[in-house]
Every structure is written in C-alpha cells, then in structure tokens.
Amino acid sequence: MGFCKPSLTVDISANGLKIQYKLGDTVDLPDISLHIEDVERRDYPDNLRLLFDANNAEGANFRQNIRNYNSAFAFASLGANIRPPPGRGPYCFRLQGQTYHYASNLYANDPEERRYGQLYIIETNKAIHNRVNAPENANCLVSVFQKINEALINNPYAAAYHNMRDIEQQEQERAAIENVSPRQVTMHFILGPDRRTYNNLSGNEIAAIFVGDDGAPPVHRDIIVYPIGRQGERIAYISFHLDPMVYPLLFPNGESGWHIQMAHVAQRQTRVRTKVTMQEFYSYRLAIRDGFSALHRAGKLLQQYIVDAYVKVEGCRLNFIQNNQAQLRVALYSGLMDHLGRQNEHEEAGVPVILPPTFTGSPRNMQQAYQDAMAIVCKFRKSDIFLTYTCNPKCREITENLGSHETTQNRPDLVARVYNMHLKELMIDIKDRHISGVPVAHICVIEFQKRGLPHCHLLLMLREELRTREQIDQMVCAEIRSLDYPELRECVRTLMIHGPCGVSNPNSVCMVDGTCEKKFPKDFLDETNTNVSGYPVYRRRNNGEKVQVGTHEVDNRFVAPYNKYLLEKYRAHINVEVCSSVKSRAFGDCQSSKCMLNPTLFIAWLYICLMSSMFTIEKGIKDRRQQKQKNVTHNLQLGSNSIKQMRMQEIFSIVLYLSIMSSTNKQQSGHGELDSATF
Template identity: 35%
Template structure:
C-alpha cells in the first residue's frame, strides 16, 4: 500500500533515465535523439496482473478502487483534455447497425474500436483534447497501453505461455521459405515519415493551434497512406520491374516517426535489368542544381548524412569516435560489388556540395536513393541493391527484430544541502533497472488503427508433422481428456490429409509435402484439401531438431519422397517395409557415409544464424560418428563464419 511505503521511506524524489545497455533478450537498447512522450511497458513478457490499481477519493465513499475501463477514468486522469468530465469507454457501448446484412457477431464495441473512432478528425466535433499538446501524446500512449495490457492479459489467461519471440521466429522462417522458393530479394528499401508532408500540413489547417509532432494519430494515418501508395507503385505499376513479392516491417525505434524496412523480389528479366543498370535505379551522388534543381533540393533535405566524425564528434551516429554508418564513404568512379556481395555505389569526386551548418558536404556523405521516388514522396528513402548480398539472414533479422525495447533506471535523487553539496542517502538508496517495451505516440496510434506492422505479399502455409498416434491438438485445461481424445480422433491433420489426397488424387502424387499448398487449398473446417483455383501459397515444414530422433527422419523423408499414402508407405523402400523412418532413410541412401550430418547442417543453415550452426557442428563433432570430419568442415565452414567475416 502507498501508506505503508510512505511510513517506511517517507517522501523521496525519484528520477527515471533511459540507459544504453543490453536487454534481457540480448539486444542492445539504444537511446536516440528524440523529443516525444512514450510509455515503458515493464513486465509485458511476464505473468503480471492485467489490471491497474486505480484509487480515487470520492466525496461520498472516500477512497475507492475503480476498474481500468471505468467510464470516467480518462476524464479523471486528464481533466485538462476533458474539462466537462464526459464519459469515455465502457463495455456496454453497442455496435451501431449500418445495414441489415452485417455479419458481426459481437454486440458491443471493444476499446480498440472506440479509440479508433475517437481519434478521427471530424469538423462537427470539438478538438479540445488535441489542444493539450504533449499531454495529448500521453493520452494516446495511455489508451494503447490500456488496450495492450488487456490483450496480453487475455492471452495469458487463455494459454500457458506468451511467446512473442516465437511469433517473430516463425515470421523469420516464413521469409526464409520465400527465399527458397523465389530466390533472394533484389531491393532493400527504407522510408521514414516526413512530419512536413503536404498532407500533414493540410490536416493541421483543420486543427488550429495543433502541431504535427503533437498529433501522432495524423502522422500514423498519413504514413499509412504513403506506404500503400508506395506498395502500389512497386507491385502494380512495376516501378522497378515485374514484382514477384514484397515484405515489410514498420518500426518506430525511439525516433517518434514511423519508418518501414521493405524487401522487394523481381522476376528474372527485371533482375537482369536491375543489375545491368544499377546507376539508373540507385544513386549516391548530389544532383546538379542547375540541371535538376528539384532533385538537388530533396537530396539536400533528406539524403545527406551528418556531419559527423571530426566535424561533429557528438553526432548521434558516433560510437567510440567512429560513425556507426561508416560515413564518409570513399570516392568511386563506378558501381561495383565487394567480396560479400554488398554494393559500392558510384561516388565521383566533383565540386557540387551541400551545406549543413558550417560544413560543406560532398558525395561521400550521400545515402543511396532513387531520384524519382525521392521527389515523389518527399521524405528520407534509402534504396539499396541486395541482389548479390551473401548474408541474407542478417537482412531478414534486421527486418524482423521485434518490438522496440528500452532499459530504464529508477533511482532516488540526492538531496541538496544549503551550501549546494549532495547529502548521502544511505545504503537503502532506491536504484532499480527495468527492461520493458518502448511505445511512442505514433506507434500507439498506428496499432490502435489496426494498420499492419508486418506484411508479406506471398503467403506461407506452415505444415505440421507428427508421428503416428502422436497428433497435436488444442484443448482447455478444464476439459476432460477422454472427451478431447474422442473429439480429435476423427479429425484429419495436415499430414493425414496429405496421405488421403495421395491415395485419392493421381495428380497429387507428383508433389512433395511442402509443394502441395501451391496446388491445393487447405479447408480447415472439413480438414481436407481442394484443388487451387486462384492465388498462390508456399508450403513450409515445421523446423525439427536432429535430436528429435524419428520425427527428424520423418521430416527428411517428407522432403524426398513423393506420393506417400501412409506412414507405412513412407517406410517402404523397393517393396520392403522397414520398422523405423531412420532405416528407411538409410535404405534411400540419405544417411550414406556422412550424408546425415551434411543434411543436418544444411537444414540448420537455411534458417539458423552462424552461432547456432557452430553450436550444432560442435555437437555433431563431439557426440556423433562422423567418418570424414575435414570434409564436413570444408563444405559448411562458410555458413558458420558469416558473422565473423562481415
């Protein structure tokens, strides 16, 4: 209780500081130069209580606890934004009937629905909350924190563990499956919000006395419009050529502005055209102000890095007296690719410069860009060619690194004596470190509106594998196991439906298990597969570690054997049925000599990172029988040292 803490410690001044240090997940939490209101959601990965402890002092009842969905909560929390004390969200607001054909089953709106509605700009409504400036930012962040806290609590009370890191790992492996199907991406693009976009300025005219930086909902909506327009230019209008697929992730990262990391796949003809005309699509030079004044202006405004280094050692990009982005770059008369496959763009030495502060900057400081896209979108837009990049997994890891997090330090302030010297507080001085999720106003608004954070145009279907009589099923903890077993007994799994399909459809026997989703659609209700009539989907087998034994050998057979109609059929080789999948693999020649260990390392290298591959190699070397260890090393050492050579 607050009273007990007050009696024990008295009144103590506390301060909160963001710290640059490694979080519990191993990633380093950076602190960037940003002036924004944000929330640190501590304990978002733990089994913490899903409710806030809110106490009010009522004139009638005295001290009273209220729910975090109390209609008056926001009016009490933000009296300046809601001076009339009007009601906010409560759980009994019904959906309005737009038409009689509506298929909505929910009777009442959710918190997310309510605030998505409230954050829209309407000319017939007052804008009093928006006049709060930074307080309005806090209100936006606070509303999302309430929504997210309730959502996470629901997940914790409806499943055993909450595994958001598993979700990102699944997305990573899905993207690797796309790589295996259509090859590596050709273009890596990053776009950052411009707070002075014309659309933002025009919207501000409808909100007098409001500033763009204090309107995160407006920024989120305009960014989303620009992002959709960019996707349309790439996919439908084929700006870079015929587009086979797009994947992007939207991030915020303590900069207060949303930005997107995007990977783009092109068809074969467009790949060749891109590689033959790199300088046509990507430039790293300052344009001539006389022949292209518009291009010169946008490059000057958005695509010049720095100054940093000796000119500005306190620049945010500086670390240990070096620029983390490796600026300034070296001059180069033509575009080439280094040994790792990364492009070295043309940066000719010329007299054309731009001025930043007191520093004249030349082509060595230009971030690669596409001229036409830069002029059209009027924002920072970095375009990179990655058609030859060797470390594609690092490119994906950069795009799928999960929520932004921060480490905060809470400690007591030292009291000052009359002469200005600090007084010792004693050994019980408050000092605690917390690792939590960092949520800024733009991210809060972006997620409340329900915009996609992760998008992939090529769908991937995750195919389950299991041993016979070991089907996976879901059930509630209070359900009787005999009832669960009876319910699941007649249900076909994806693997079981694959066997049935091969037994009944002659056309299906020519495909492997992971090729089936390209030609057949999974009907989850009837648990069967029907011929695909439109669309495209890629199949991916669930990852299985070699230590899983028979399950791993089953997976290996499914990637090699076509037309299997049962588990027994998979174990049958040349008319003879073997007792185990391992024996069948050996008879197929998949385990001859050291093939088994080559397959293990190859499978791990497809979706794992060098530290994981090295660890697996050591495990195989120490605990398994390898006949030719030198050959195993020579064929796989390059995948183990990618992180050391870069």
C-alpha cells in the same frame, strides 16, 4: 446511425503525376461519439479553450506543462514506469511495464499531502495553494490553476466528492449529538447500463453515497471511495469512469469512456458481434473531425492518452486470451517448436497462459512470421532490393493539417495516417507500376523509431536480377544532383545527406572512437562496382557538386543511396540498396545491434543476418548460445513420431538454426565464415 466525416486530405505529386487521397466520406461506426462530439463543441469551457489558443505567457505555459496541470486536477492517478527515450530529440511519452489507476480516499492522512479527489472538498484557495506548492508543479502558473479550477466547477465527479463530504459531515454531527460512534460513509461509483444519450452527467448519476453497515450496498458498483485509512481503490481498465477521472482537461464535463455494455446500433449488430470493442471506441475518439478538439490539441497529454489507451486495449486482449484458453484450443500448440522457445530446461511453477499466433508480438506470432519469410526465400531466392522508407515529419500533407500551436511530435495519429497513405501509394508504384522492375515477392516490416516516426523495411525479389552497373545506376543514385534539377537537389540536401560527420564534425552522434559507425564519408568512385565484399559500391564522382548543410559544406561522399523518382515524389528519406550476392548486406549501414533493440524488426533482421558475411549476436543472447544449442539438439531426439508431425518449414528452420550456430562458433574461432554453402 452515427457517422464521422474526417477532414484529412493528402496530395502526392511528382513528375506531373498527381494523386489525391481522402479518408472515406463517412466512417460507419456506432453512434457512441456523435453526441460526445456535440457536447465537446457546445459545452467545452471557454476559458480552457482560450488556453489552447492563447499566444501569451499563460497559453504557452499551459501547453508546455499540460500533463502537470491535468495530473493536478485528476480524480485518479496514473501509475506507470515512465521511461523517456535516451539522447536528445523531440518529446516522446514512453511507458514500460503495466499501468495502474487508483482513486484516492476522501481525506488524506496528512492534510499537507492532499491529492486528486481530496483537493475538491476543501476551499478553493487552499486547493490551488496545495497544487502550486507540489514539487512537480514548480513551473506552473497560479493564474492558469485558477482558470482550470473555474472550468471544472460543474464536473460531476467533483460534485460527487462534495456530496460525500457533506454526508460524511452530517453523519459526524449526528453521531456527536446522539453520543454514538459515527457510521461509515462510502461512495460507490456505479457500473451503470449503456447510456445512449451522452448528456452532461450529475454527481448523483455516477456515484451513490452509502451510510452504515446495515442493508446492502449498490449491486452494480465499480469503485468504492472510503473516508480515510484504506488504500486507494484501483480502477479497472474496463471502467467507463477511468477516462474522465484521469483526464479531466480532456473531458471536463465528465463524458463517459468505454464500458463493456456499450452496444452497437441495430444496423451494426451481427449474430456474433453486438457490443462495441475497446479498439473501435478509441479509434472513433481519435478520428480527425472539423472544428475544435481538445483531444487533438492536448499535445503531450494526447501522447499519454494514446499510450494509455493502447495499454488498456492490449490488456483487454490478454485478459480474453487468459480466460478463454480452452476455446482457443491451446493444447494443439504444444510440440517441438514450443520446446525450442523455452529458455530453461525446468520451467517455473504456475499455470501457463499460452499466447496464440494471432496475438501480435507473441513468440508464436514472431516464429510464424519468421517461417513465412524463410519459405519466401526458399521459393523465390535472395532479395534484389532493400528499401527503407522513413516518414518525413515536415512533409506538406502533415504540416498543412496541423492546428494552431500543434507540433508534429504531438500528433502521432496524424503522422501515422499520412504515412499509411504514402506507404500504400509506394506499394502501388512498386507492385503495379513496376518502377523498380517486376516484383515476384516482397517482405515488408513496419516499425516505429525510438521517438515515434514510422518507417518500413522492404525486401524485394524481382523477376530479373540487377546484374550490370548500368541497371544499378538506373535504380540507385548516390550523388548530389546538378543545378538543372533544383527540386531534386534540394530533396537530396535536406533528406539524404548523412551527418555531416568525420573531421568536419567530430561531435556527431554517429561518431565512435573517432570514426563514423556508418562508414561515412565514402570514397570517390567514377564507376559503380557491382560486387565488393558482397554488395555494390555506388558511383560517387568528384565532380565538384557541393551543398550547404548547416554550417558544413558536403559533397557526394556523404550522400545516402536513393532512387531519384521515389525521392522527388514522396520527399522523404527513402534509402535504396541493391543486393548483389547471397553474402551481401541488404542495408550496409544497418547494424544488427540496432535491429535487436526492436522486436518488430525480427523478420527483416533474421533475413539480413542470413545474407551477411558475419552473424552478430548481442551479449544477452551470447550468454545463452550453448544452452540453446544443447536444447535444440536434445529436442531433435524426441522421436520419430514428433518429427513426422512437423511441417517442412519447421524442420528447415531447425536445421538452419543449427547451421548458423555452428558457423558462428567457427567465425569466432577464426576457422571459417558464413557463406552460401552453409544453407
């Protein structure tokens, strides 16, 4: 059985409390990558490894343009709609829609437009010249192309294309001598059995050359490469050829990817589960290990690899759902709540594929989570605390585990694992150590910002409400700490200062029409007001405390509310707000438009809106408001039998929805606002 020993260790300390987290001593996964790891350490080309570590111009250029270099030497293309996030910030690889992978023909219709595998069958200097002159490679260096070409000389896929070229030329010569038409030559990449020894492969082991139309081609074929004229062959996402053909810089020796015949070792097999899932395989690939790892050193290419792997895993799950509708008993999902989710009265023609609630992000999954959240509210009343915890990319646990020339934005795997450990410790502080009081219920939603940083939104319902200003001041602080607390003062300066914006910095990203979207700077206040328009206004004394942020000097008016213990312990942006009434905004600076951009915030967004004095709906939803209300009213008249079969939560959700729509219309007409009586 193969084991992986991760090396990541996290220490969290504050106020004398020190807790050490370690990933499990061994990760008990199938023996699918132990040999891969050995191959990578033993046979990864030295000249490629030097490019990852070099401090010269070649190394910097290689790391900066690694996606371009990988695409130039790839045997297959990655087709996708790449949509980087708008605005400024660190690099983030983001796709929209479906991905496609194609293998090229042996020859290009235009010799000047050779790409992918077609460049491996021509002279080396011509191939490098072709790659350098490609418009997308304008910033790449010829010397780096030469070193990569030398490193891939033993790649089995390059050898397979060479074999096909040689056989095709022999067939052309034979046909010329015999004065007959040449037979068609095709290369079939074989969908072979499960390999238990991940030795270096040869061209003959991954593909077979088939000449002529007589006889039968290989039965277990995966991809077919033709000489010329046909459209490139699309590679299935379940093909084990996909990863080595698309990512030659990560797998220069042609190490196989996941395939459907990959079996668990005997100790891991059960009556139901005998094969390794795609998610298990990629989880093992991304595990942090000691020693050199080209995958984790790949920077921007690692981001592309992770996104591509996620798309393939999700596609595999969707394919299973599509082909197993009967086993999933989707007929039981039909009913009133399905009618509520339809956008139009007349559905388009076609065979519907119903996503079960177990598929994350599906309409039923979101609806089920919403109903659970509403049931918690009905059971335990409104929330008392709204906490937002954002990962700090500069925290010591992340920076100490970065390798040479690695940056935080290019290690999303490391950031996510450290944040997960911190979040678990935070929940222990809240639920077991009761740092904010004894909680009776909580709702937590984890989402990722536009450029990748994870953060969570946490709603807490406490056994005893925070009623007095003394209780609120003990829980929440919105001031710069004095010099007597240097560490906490520095945490506030680096993590909890908004902007600065306003008159001192009118070009800040939060400024709209000359004012800050988040209503900063706040007013000075000697005492906390427990309830102003539904939420507390925290104490911000004009005590002369100021800190330097960049070129600006700021005071207490720019401090975001925080908890002193949590801020000093976790050293991250942890915004804490107290909910003082049913009408309060759980997060005063959170706009509903921001929440609408990310569906993963659906539960928290709905709950916040219900507690708000205003209910804002985006333009795209406004256009359909009257149609939705009409559909809901129509569906409520389906008959007594349908109503009797509904759960109480569903009935409550429908009545709640109609109440919200009615109140929203009144607000826009100036005839009322949403308050507790609506519910």
